[in-house]
Amino acid sequence: MPVVEIKKNIYWVGVVDWNLHNFHGYSLAPKGTTYNAFLVLDDKITLFDTVPEKFKLDLYHQIQQLIKITDINYIVVNHVEPDHSGALPFIIEKSQPEKVFCSTMGQKALLSHYHQENWPLEVVTNNDKLSLGKKTVLFMETRMLHWPDSMFSFIPEDKLLISNDAFGQNIASSFRFDDEVNLDELLFEAKHYYANIILPYSALVQKTLAEVAKQGWDIDMIAPDHGFIWRSHVKEILAAYQEFSLQKLKPKAVIVYDSMWQSTEKMAKAIAEGLQKENVSVRLMSLKTYHHSDVMGEVMDAAAVICGSPTHNNGILPLMADFLTYMKGLKPTNRIGAAFGSFGWSGEAPKIIASILEQAKFELPVEPIKVKHVPTHEDLKKCKEMGETLAKAIKQKVN
Amino acid sequence: MERWVCTICGYVYDPKKGDSDNGVAPNTKFEDVPEDWVCPVCGAPKEQFSKE
Numbered sequence: 016m017p018v019v020e021i022k023k024n025i026y027w028v029g030v031v032d033w034n035l036h037n038f039h040g041y042s043l044a045p046k047g048t049t050y051n052a053f054l055v056l057d058d059k060i061t062l063f064d065t066v067p068e069k070f071k072l073d074l075y076h077q078i079q080q081l082i083k084i085t086d087i088n089y090i091v092v093n094h095v096e097p098d099h100s101g102a103l104p105f106i107i108e109k110s111q112p113e114k115v116f117c118s119t120m121g122q123k124a125l126l127s128h129y130h131q132e133n134w135p136l137e138v139v140t141n142n143d144k145l146s147l148g149k150k151t152v153l154f155m156e157t158r159m160l161h162w163p164d165s166m167f168s169f170i171p172e173d174k175l176l177i178s179n180d181a182f183g184q185n186i187a188s189s190f191r192f193d194d195e196v197n198l199d200e201l202l203f204e205a206k207h208y209y210a211n212i213i214l215p216y217s218a219l220v221q222k223t224l225a226e227v228a229k230q231g232w233d234i235d236m237i238a239p240d241h242g243f244i245w246r247s248h249v250k251e252i253l254a255a256y257q258e259f260s261l262q263k264l265k266p267k268a269v270i271v272y273d274s275m276w277q278s279t280e281k282m283a284k285a286i287a288e289g290l291q292k293e294n295v296s297v298r299l300m301s302l303k304t305y306h307h308s309d310v311m312g313e314v315m316d317a318a319a320v321i322c323g324s325p326t327h328n329n330g331i332l333p334l335m336a337d338f339l340t341y342m343k344g345l346k347p348t349n350r351i352g353a354a355f356g357s358f359g360w361s362g363e364a365p366k367i368i369a370s371i372l373e374q375a376k377f378e379l380p381v382e383p384i385k386v387k388h389v390p391t392h393e394d395l396k397k398c399k400e401m402g403e404t405l406a407k408a409i410k411q412k413v414n
Numbered sequence: 415m416e417r418w419v420c421t422i423c424g425y426v427y428d429p430k431k432g433d434s435d436n437g438v439a440p441n442t443k444f445e446d447v448p449e450d451w452v453c454p455v456c457g458a459p460k461e462q463f464s465k466e
Contacts (some may be wrong), residue, residue, distance in 0.1 A: 120422070159423040159456050219426075219455065376435075 018080050019191050022173040022236065023401075024056040028077035028318060030070045033187045033235055041341070042211040042308035046204070047187025050098055051240050053080060053177060055170070058148025061089040062110075063168060063177050064240055068101035075109065084109045084294075089145075091152065092117040093179040095124035095164045099240055103127055116145065118156050121164035128389070139166075155230070157181065158225050159216045167227075172356070174235040182252050183241035184208050194247035201243055208241070208310040209259045214315070215346040220260035224253070262348055264318040266413045267296045268405065271310050272323035273303060273332040278357035278389050279323045285395040286321060286355065289402020295319075295409050302334035307341040314342065318409045319351040320377070322368045326358035326385075331367050339368065343375040351378030351408055353401065355384045380408040417466040418444045423456035426466065 019027040029051035038044040050066040052074060060082060066074045078084050087110035092100055095117070103125075107115065114137045117125060122136050139145065145152040155167040160181050168177040184204035187194075193201055213220060227234070237245040237252065245252045268290050274280040280301070287297045298313050314320055320342070324335035331339075352372035354365040365383030372379060379402050386394045415429035427447070432438040433454055438447050446465065452459055 156424070163422050163456065216455070 016077075016189070018054075018077050021053070021191070021238065021246075022170075022175055025170070025173060026054045026056070026073065026081055026240075027174065027191055027244070028052050028054045028062075028081070030066050030073045030077070031187045031222050032067075032070070035185075035187070038185055042185075043306045044185035046185060048185040048241050051238060051242075051244070052077075054078060054335075055147060055150060055233045055240060056081065057150050059146075060086050061091060061147055061152070062087055062106065063091045064093050064099045064179070065090075065102040065106055065260060067098045068105070071102035071105040074102050074106065078381065085111065088113050089147070089320060090100060090115045091168055092121055092125065092164075093168055093177060094162060094168050094240065095121055095128060096162060096180075097128070097306070099179070100125070100128065104131065107131075107134060116154075118154075118158075118164050118166045120158065120162075121166065124162070124164045137192060153230075153232075155223075155226065157219070160223060161212055161216055165219065169232050169234070171232070176232065176234045176237045178237050178239050180212065180240055181220075182237050182256065183239035184240045184243060188243070191244055192247070193243045193245045193252075196243065198251065200246055201248075202251065205252060206240065206315055207308070209256070210311040210315040210345070211308045213259070214311075215344065217260040217262060217348075220256055221363075224257060224260070259315065263316065264349065264413055265296070265316045266294070266409055267298065267317040268319040268321055269298045269300060269304075269310065269317045270321045270323070271300045271302060271338060272356075273301065273325075273334045274323075275325050275327070276389075278324045279355070279388060281390050281395065282355050282357065282384070282386060282398045283323050285390070285398035286353075286402040286405070289404075290406045290409075291397035291402075291404030292399070293403055293410070295406040301338040302338055307338045308412050310338060311342065311345060314347055317350070318412050319353065319405055320372075321345075321353040321355070321405065322372065323355045324364045324368060325356050326362050326364040329361050329363050331356075331364045335364075335368065339371045339375075343371065346375075348376065349412070350377050350410060352379050353381050353383070353405055354379075355398065355401070357386045357388065357390065359388060377407075380404060415443055416439070418463040419466050420453040420456065420458055421462050421464055422458040423453060425453050427463065432445040
């Protein structure tokens with residue numbers, strides 16, 4: 016992939032991972048991803064972030080197209096997660112930089128990842144300024160966005176924010192900029208990324224957006240570490256992050272379920288009908304078809320998550336346990352929840368689901384519903400009524 | 415009453431506010447916060463906090 020000059024004397028030198036389908040083992044990324052790294056050519060030649068270890072030679076080649084790797088003076092580590100620092104030991108060994116800049120927590124994380132006490136690490140923190148010659152770098156710690164070590168680097172002369180994982184999207188492409196693709200698709204992927212990676216830290220996103228505004232940083236380009244670089248739609252992605260982090264909800268319900276003999280599925284459809292009758296939009300997702308990360312993408316703007324599983328060995332089906340564990344960890348707030356499912360003899364599943372939703376701080380306006388074996392017309396009527404009641408609660412919450 | 419900071423993520427425990435989402439009432443001294451309480455931002459245990 017050719018290097019691209021994104022600003023005068025600032026180059027994208029990252030790699031495109033066309034064949035990635037599973038991001039870090041917990042979120043699907045069917046469109047692949049990119050690992051963005053940036054090289055600033057100034058008096059001090061500076062590399063911002065690297066790529067996974069397995070792509071280290073690609074990064075090496077990218078850098079060598081512009082300079083000799085030994086010309087690198089500085090490396091800035093905005094985020095230590097191995098998809099951005101995996102190639103760092105190799106690049107440090109090849110380039111022998113004067114200094115490697117990172118946050119306080121970055122220093123700890125680099126030492127506990129790579130165990131190299133002799134690296135020339137230098138800790139930077141909020142309001143620190145680093146002169147590269149004509150260009151300056153300002154740093155802002157963004158702890159827990161989304162690791163303790165995360166930080167932003169801002170180059171005021173170029174109005175360029177290098178934002179590590181924030182504002183990223185998992186899309187592999189031969190294009191680098193937001194105006195070279197469909198904006199809706201880009202924002203959809205940014206939302207999917209946010210839902211699966213940033214969501215638990217929404218309060219910190221609010222704080223960080225406020226801090227960026229307070230600093231008065233004049234930003235006309237945001238370069239995240241994954242996906243497209245924002246240059247024509249900076250306003251839109253900042254507004255989207257406002258909206259995501261406030262967890263603005265729509266009159267929408269996600270009905271997520273697993274089923275053995277389609278009884279729980281029949282209940283899911285009946286609940287959906289009740290919601291539709293009350294003009295609440297519904298998204299039905301069987302966990303056999305949809306991965307938990309895709310469900311979370313839909314949960315992002317949904318006011319309610321309605322979960323169904325038949326009772327299996329006195330518990331819930333494994334895919335539902337997987338989903339509930341995953342969703343609970345991502346801490347969606349201010350949501351309505353509900354539980355349902357069929358059973359053969361004991362029927363614990365809906366109560367187990369409801370108790371997990373309660374622990375995850377969902378409001379549960381209706382009692383869980385269970386149906387023995389195959390639902391009757393009367394049972395399905397009750398499910399529809401459950402949908403209608405939930406719809407009313409959803410509309411009350413959203414309006 | 416002293417404020418305590420999470421050394422992992424920078425969250426500040428303000429005793430005046432407590433952490434009502436997680437069962438800690440306002441005006442609870444950090445010392446009186448239950449031992450199994452964790453940082454509401456990053457999940458770090460109490461011993462990872464230091465005085466501001």
